[in-house]
Amino acid sequence: MTGTGLPLAGVKVLDLSTLLPGPLATLMLADAGADIVKLERPGRGDEMRSYEPKFGAASANYAVLNRGKRAYGVDFKDPVQRDRVLELAAEADVVVEQFRPGVADRLGLGYEAIAANNPRVVYCSITGYGESGPLAPRAGHDLNYLAESGLLGVVTDSAGRPSLPVSVLADISAGTYPAVVNILLALRQAERTGRGSHLQVSMAHNLQVLAYGYIATHQAGGAWPRPGAEQLTGGSPRYHIYPTSDGRHIACAALEQKFWDRLVDLVGLDEKFHDDAGQEQAVTVALSEIFAQQPAGYWRKLLGSEDVCTVVVATWDEAVRSGLVDTDAPERVSRPGAPDESFATLASPVDPSLRQVGGTLPYPALESLPDSSPWS
Template sequence: MTSTTARPPLQGITVVDFSELLPGPFLTQNLAEMGARIIKIERPPHGDNARHLGQGAFEAVNRGKQSLMVDLKDEAQRDQVRTLIASADVVVESYRPGVMARLGLDAAALCQAFPRLIYVSLSGYGQTGPWADLPGHDINYLAAAGVLAVSGQPNGAPAQSFGLPVADLCGTMYALSATLAALFQREATGRGQYLDVALAGCALHWMNPRLGAYRSASARTVHAQREATLVKAAYGAFRCKDGRYVSIAALEDHFWKRLCAALPLAPFDGPEYATHKARKAVADAINLRIEQAMEPLDSREAFELLCRHDVPAAPVVHPVELSSQAHFASRGKFAAGDDMPWVRFPVAMEGMGGTDLAGAPPLGARGD
């Protein structure tokens, strides 16, 4: 259980946030949920571009923050920001490399002036290297990191087939963990540090488990690697009689045996298909047979049947249904709201269970 009267983990930490759009603001949103004070620096006249490009997403990742509109090209206003940074713990920025240096607000200048400062730069490809100055979005970073090459349908072209911006959110989580580690390290050293977070590099690090699997399987061609990654028997979302889908993940041999007990899967329920290797060779045929076995069942009936047989399964829940999903609701994962409320920080910690954050600030509403 968490204590609602305890001090939040990051209470007393101040973050000056120059970032826009998704990765940087989602990083500082997580810090805000842990109790940090976030001062969002926004450019006149319209502020963060996400206010206009995606108002809903802006609201989601800027709750509980303060907003300060600053013309960074104006020396007096820059001095105002430097005064804020002098008492801050963390600076976050997501401009292209070189922009903050031209403004005199780069890590080299600020960390020298304020040695305890932790300065976080989020960019597509990092601050150095041949691609440092390239523009990009999520699909570009996934392509560069090797992720896109092994994504999509097994016999199709590379495709960003996931419903979330993977590289953006992956980079956010690495930035979050590195920022928290830097704050902890500062307790021992008394010094802050510079964190150069490349979204493509973070996705690249996530490739390690895949690279290990390809190495052990001697999968050296993209075709072999796509087959190793994408071709899976008894693994997918299967349509039921009511038009809804249920996901099944009976990869391991013991789960496959239980699936065969739950559904009529002949001829694949015989001993010749008892091993994962044997099933992978006929994955398409097995998945077609599972589709046929699921078609006569309502999705609720199918899910309950699979649960009774201890098969890894879950209904495909629609976003509008999330807050009424009994499991997450029972764990207190949703803030008060309508049928699509904000989701709270997923890990319960002392001092974080009391109240939900206020909404995203109006432009220039510093509120202190």
């Protein structure tokens, strides 16, 4: 599909956000054809430019999140430059900001100030703890939102300690994705009604979606999950992580009876443990002893062709070889002004039928904001 035929071709997005949630959201919009203008601090730019490893003047992290965008250094506190931002916002279909609540208003760049000259604007505010309430002004990062939402303490080790999450779950699943969904819905509404909207995306609050089962159980039965003791949090031998003899691990998710029956036959679990109901801890110990007798390669060969929902925890190299991690995507990101210096970029979650597949685009150098519209 060519650029002009993409779903968001012609949509102008003014991105005032930094780091991960907002920039990843606008990257997805860009993949679908939107034109992104990103405004950053003068001089240093987005904090993520300074991360390691570097790819040219900016970090590789920044490069993959901002491929194909344009970036300009702007001092939002300078009245003249702030007024130029308002002029840009008057042209935009979408504005994304990630300040703490009230900061954009104090800068004169809040929804009311922008909507006064652009009533169709879709204005998306991504915050840690929402727009109001006692936690709203607080600084936070992904780990804080997971901790205070209750999710981090659900899975614990034998000493009752929670573990660091495998990724920045709040930033992406509760920040980026809700922002993209709501922006697309609001654009559709603006098409139909001519009215824009102010979207509020609270990462801490949106984590409730990840806790759907715990909340349903509480609403129906009044109880909250016991750390490390529920079916999906370590209390069941059918959904557990077991060590192997060579220091690797087995991820068992044989929840359904047919998978469980086949698994226990394959590994030779004593028949008295086949019915795990009421003796979950003993069955977990018995399975731990079995898996600990052989290396990961043995278990991969035994279980690989079976429908038992039980697999070896892969290394990154193994995940690439299996095809589940794509390090050779057709889209590439290059250094500004150096198209031959590039690498395969982040595999896009946007369906190939809705984006332009292939091509090399640079990440943006930080430039001075031009006098004329960058969208001209």
